[in-house]
Amino acid sequence: MIQGAKHVVCAMSGGVDSSVSALLLKRRGFQVTGVYMKNWDFLDERGHCSSERDAEDAYKVCRMLDIPFHQVSYVKEYWHDVFSNLLKEYEKGRTPNPDILCNKHIKFNHFFQYAIRTLGADAIATGHYARTSQDDEEVFRQPRMSKSQSLFRNRFEVRNSVRLLQGADHIKDQTFFLSQISQESLKRTLFPLGELTKEYVKKMAAEAGFKHVLQKKESMGICFIGERCFQKFILEYLEPQPGNFVSIEDGKIMGTHKGWFTFTLGQRARIGGQKDAWFVVDKDVMSGDVFVAPTTNHPALYREIMRTDRFHWIADEPPAELIHNKMMECNFRFLHQMPFVPCNVTLNQDGSVWVTLTKPVRALTPGQFAVLYKGDECLGSGKIVRMGPSMYTLQHGLEKRKVPIKPFAQEGQSAEPAG
Numbered sequence: 001m002i003q004g005a006k007h008v009v010c011a012m013s014g015g016v017d018s019s020v021s022a023l024l025l026k027r028r029g030f031q032v033t034g035v036y037m038k039n040w041d042f043l044d045e046r047g048h049c050s051s052e053r054d055a056e057d058a059y060k061v062c063r064m065l066d067i068p069f070h071q072v073s074y075v076k077e078y079w080h081d082v083f084s085n086l087l088k089e090y091e092k093g094r095t096p097n098p099d100i101l102c103n104k105h106i107k108f109n110h111f112f113q114y115a116i117r118t119l120g121a122d123a124i125a126t127g128h129y130a131r132t133s134q135d136d137e138e139v140f141r142q143p144r145m146s147k148s149q150s151l152f153r154n155r156f157e158v159r160n161s162v163r164l165l166q167g168a169d170h171i172k173d174q175t176f177f178l179s180q181i182s183q184e185s186l187k188r189t190l191f192p193l194g195e196l197t198k199e200y201v202k203k204m205a206a207e208a209g210f211k212h213v214l215q216k217k218e219s220m221g222i223c224f225i226g227e228r229c230f231q232k233f234i235l236e237y238l239e240p241q242p243g244n245f246v247s248i249e250d251g252k253i254m255g256t257h258k259g260w261f262t263f264t265l266g267q268r269a270r271i272g273g274q275k276d277a278w279f280v281v282d283k284d285v286m287s288g289d290v291f292v293a294p295t296t297n298h299p300a301l302y303r304e305i306m307r308t309d310r311f312h313w314i315a316d317e318p319p320a321e322l323i324h325n326k327m328m329e330c331n332f333r334f335l336h337q338m339p340f341v342p343c344n345v346t347l348n349q350d351g352s353v354w355v356t357l358t359k360p361v362r363a364l365t366p367g368q369f370a371v372l373y374k375g376d377e378c379l380g381s382g383k384i385v386r387m388g389p390s391m392y393t394l395q396h397g398l399e400k401r402k403v404p405i406k407p408f409a410q411e412g413q414s415a416e417p418a419g
């Protein structure tokens with residue numbers, strides 16, 4: 001360790017990305033500590049506790065790098081801040097995104113506080129593919145300031161916020177999942193992989209002899225579900241709420257289901273006795289009805305307007321352009337890696353926003369996050385809580401008034417969680 005070197009605590013999952021992050025930090029001359037977080041106390045689909053193996057893999061890398069290793073448990077915090085929230089959202093008929101909430105509450109809050117306060121770190125690091133607007137040295141010069149409490153900053157306050165930028169490898173970019181993290185934590189975060197491609201990172205891992213992490217499968221989907229069937233998993237936590245599948249076109253009952261929360265919009269619904277594929281287009285939590293349509297690109301799945309809850313701006317406050325003009329053009333996505341869709345955003349008094357897309361998108365889903373970008377900057381996100389009418393509803397209304405309708409582009413995506 002170099003005398004007087006800055007202390008960086010690296011979140012290490014036992015995977016390739018965080019292992020190479022720790023390696024790079026060490027090479028840059030930082031005093032590095034590796035920390036493994038246990039967030040979920042459960043056996044996987046094969047009855048193994050995968051977190052034990054991951055912790056061991058992280059420990060092995062720390063030993064190879066000759067850096068201290070700690071393990072912390074956030075099982076309780078994850079349950080309260082992420083999982084119980086997720087169950088409530090499903091009960092409301094929404095499809096939540098636990099990965100975004102895990103970053104917000106666990107990694108960039110509990111872990112961040114532990115690293116800075118308990119381990120006395122100067123900064124934290126993760127293996128996310130993302131960048132910020134400050135270089136390494138600036139991270140350590142950041143003054144400690146508390147978050148401003150009001151919606152808009154006092155005009156005499158110095159504006160010096162750090163921006164969250166997409167990773168140079170746009171295919172791997174993970175800013176979508178970081179769109180709810182606090183400015184306070186971002187100011188003290190290093191993303192050592194921000195400028196690198198996944199291929200290059202794997203090559204570095206091989207050169208460093210991290211064979212045991214390279215052999216692992218990439219984590220897919222929601223960490224605590226693993227490869228289990230989502231419907232079976234969620235029914236272990238929520239009481240079944242039987243209801244009907246109802247055709248959106250003629251109101252005909254097509255079959256029954258065990259609960260609206262086992263489906264997400266855009267998903268193919270397996271309806272007993274039906275040979276053809278049907279797709280979930282809407283839900284009514286009051287009646288328990290799940291509305292279905294006979295084609296994957298049915299207009300009932302396409303919408304272009306949504307409202308969020310109070311929007312989380314990474315910079316702590318809305319962009320000046322939005323405050324001054326009351327409207328701002330930028331890019332939108334609600335799924336990781338979906339192509340950007342240009343949009344117009346307006347700000348409401350309560351801090352929520354309306355997002356109007358320049359073209360309708362398939363399977364916009366309440367509970368998912370509307371993430372906004374300007375160039376390669378991730379501005380932040382807000383949870384989708386209301387949606388405008390579907391193209392199907394609009395077509396019906398316009399047909400009744402005999403007004404010609406615009407055609408719309410068709411794409412095939414749906415929110416991940418209830419896959």
Ligand SMILES: Nc1ncnc2c1ncn2[C@@H]1O[C@H](COP(=O)(O)OP(=O)(O)OP(=O)(O)O)[C@@H](O)[C@H]1O
Nearest residue numbers: 011012013015016017018035036037126127128219
């Ligand atoms: N259980 C964990 N303990 C400590 N840090 C973690 C843990 N899970 C994730 N992280 C941190 O969050 C980063 C992103 O995790 P995520 O699982 O989304 O991506 P990943 O590409 O699979 O990363 P990795 O290859 O490091 O596992 C990791 O690189 C690591 O820094």
